[in-house]
Amino acid sequence: MTERIDRRRLLLGTYILDTYARTERHVKELKECEIDLVVCLRDPSRELLDLLQKYGIGCVQSGVVPGWWGGDGNSAGKMNEKNPISKYVQAAARFIDHPAVWMIDVGDEPSALDFDHYGRICAESERLFPHQLPYLNLYPNYASVAENTESQVTSQLGTRSYAEHIEEYVKKIGLPYISYDFYVYPLGPGGLPLMYDNYRIVADACRRTGRDFWYIPQCNGRNPEDFTSANMMRFQAYTALAYGAVAINWACWTAGWWHNFILDKEGNKTEQYAKLQTVNRELRRFGERYMDFRSVDTHLLGFADNDSVRLHPSLGVKPALDCGFARNLHADNASLCVGELSAKDDPSRHALLVVNVNDYLDRAPAPAKVSFRTFADNVKLTAGFEGVSNYSFAPADDGSGARVCSFELANCHAALIEIK
Numbered sequence: 001m002t003e004r005i006d007r008r009r010l011l012l013g014t015y016i017l018d019t020y021a022r023t024e025r026h027v028k029e030l031k032e033c034e035i036d037l038v039v040c041l042r043d044p045s046r047e048l049l050d051l052l053q054k055y056g057i058g059c060v061q062s063g064v065v066p067g068w069w070g071g072d073g074n075s076a077g078k079m080n081e082k083n084p085i086s087k088y089v090q091a092a093a094r095f096i097d098h099p100a101v102w103m104i105d106v107g108d109e110p111s112a113l114d115f116d117h118y119g120r121i122c123a124e125s126e127r128l129f130p131h132q133l134p135y136l137n138l139y140p141n142y143a144s145v146a147e148n149t150e151s152q153v154t155s156q157l158g159t160r161s162y163a164e165h166i167e168e169y170v171k172k173i174g175l176p177y178i179s180y181d182f183y184v185y186p187l188g189p190g191g192l193p194l195m196y197d198n199y200r201i202v203a204d205a206c207r208r209t210g211r212d213f214w215y216i217p218q219c220n221g222r223n224p225e226d227f228t229s230a231n232m233m234r235f236q237a238y239t240a241l242a243y244g245a246v247a248i249n250w251a252c253w254t255a256g257w258w259h260n261f262i263l264d265k266e267g268n269k270t271e272q273y274a275k276l277q278t279v280n281r282e283l284r285r286f287g288e289r290y291m292d293f294r295s296v297d298t299h300l301l302g303f304a305d306n307d308s309v310r311l312h313p314s315l316g317v318k319p320a321l322d323c324g325f326a327r328n329l330h331a332d333n334a335s336l337c338v339g340e341l342s343a344k345d346d347p348s349r350h351a352l353l354v355v356n357v358n359d360y361l362d363r364a365p366a367p368a369k370v371s372f373r374t375f376a377d378n379v380k381l382t383a384g385f386e387g388v389s390n391y392s393f394a395p396a397d398d399g400s401g402a403r404v405c406s407f408e409l410a411n412c413h414a415a416l417i418e419i420k
Contacts (some may be wrong), residue, residue, distance in 0.1 A: 010246060012250075015038075019271070038060070104132045137179065182194075195239075217236035242353050244340070302336055326372040370406065
């Protein structure tokens with residue numbers, strides 16, 4: 001197939017563009033917020049698709065083929081019966097193509113019991129829609145597994161563990177990416193270990209199988225009083241990048257689920273617009289360098305003394321990092337999430353994506369004092385707006401010939417470190 005979506009660049013998307021937000025002004029506002037992709041666009045007019053094409057934005061069109069949502073798991077294993085392949089053939093015959101349609105929505109959060117059928121659907125969809133990848137999103141790891149609780153009596157995942165769920169996906173579904181949504185802020189303190197472990201499982205599968213990692217964080221709030229700050233958006237996006245994500249699809253632009261969207265129900269910007277615009281502009285800047293690399297590993301530093309975060313031993317928490325050109329990389333006063341990267345054109349060339357994750361709730365933000373030793377002659381930092389301060393690169397005082405690079409990294413901000 002000939003894909004319309006350009007997977008060579010960092011993809012910034014958003015969910016839901018309702019009918020009250022489909023004028024040229026609204027599409028222009030998407031572009032000004034660095035949005036590349038509108039997900040779950042239902043019943044778009046040709047005029048809207050023309051506008052999206054004019055501004056270089058694509059969409060994942062919903063409603064083209066039979067829908068499917070795993071929900072509470074009650075329908076698990078029944079997709080083959082309810083949505084046979086013949087329905088997709090009939091849908092393709094009715095479909096009117098447009099250059100702005102980059103992907104076709106084939107469902108959301110299926111059980112592993114339906115992965116065999118989804119494998120056939122995705123293969124057939126690529127034949128029926130030669131310019132559009134199928135779009136399929138998976139459950140996060142807080143969906144229920146076989147060990148059910150009193151409040152959740154049906155298994156959503158259809159497997160004994162989340163790791164097995166992802167393994168079944170990569171075994172049976174031939175899509176070039178893994179996409180899932182994870183909303184850390186409604187989960188409370190227990191959500192943070194789950195978030196990192198979900199990253200670990202999916203990132204490992206993507207690295208092992210050569211798939212892209214697509215991530216869906218929140219820019220809205222679970223309750224009317226919940227407003228996701230710019231730093232909370234940064235935390236979600238930059239930690240995802242540290243685990244190798246190449247697509248960030250924000251939920252939600254207009255009313256989809258929950259509260260406090262980017263636009264209100266009259267189609268006007270809310271206070272969330274300026275926050276997301278700032279963060280997306282930073283991500284766009286990062287993407288220019290970040291996409292030259294691929295994810296190799298991820299390291300969590302400085303969490304050992306943080307009793308409020310009980311991370312899974314497999315996450316490899318350590319006090320400091322020796323990696324590539326950097327020795328004793330650490331923060332004196334903060335926890336770090338560090339993505340280890342290698343260049344796509346030269347695997348021997350490394351980079352590190354360092355994220356200050358000390359205060360993910362953004363309640364008392366403080367900079368992290370980051371430092372490392374290196375024998376490199378020059379270090380290049382790419383960071384967000386006002387993310388890095390007090391930068392120093394000076395000879396070590398032990399006569400070894402090493403240099404010490406140090407800087408302060410603002411809370412929830414990231415720095416991409418390369419050597420020249």
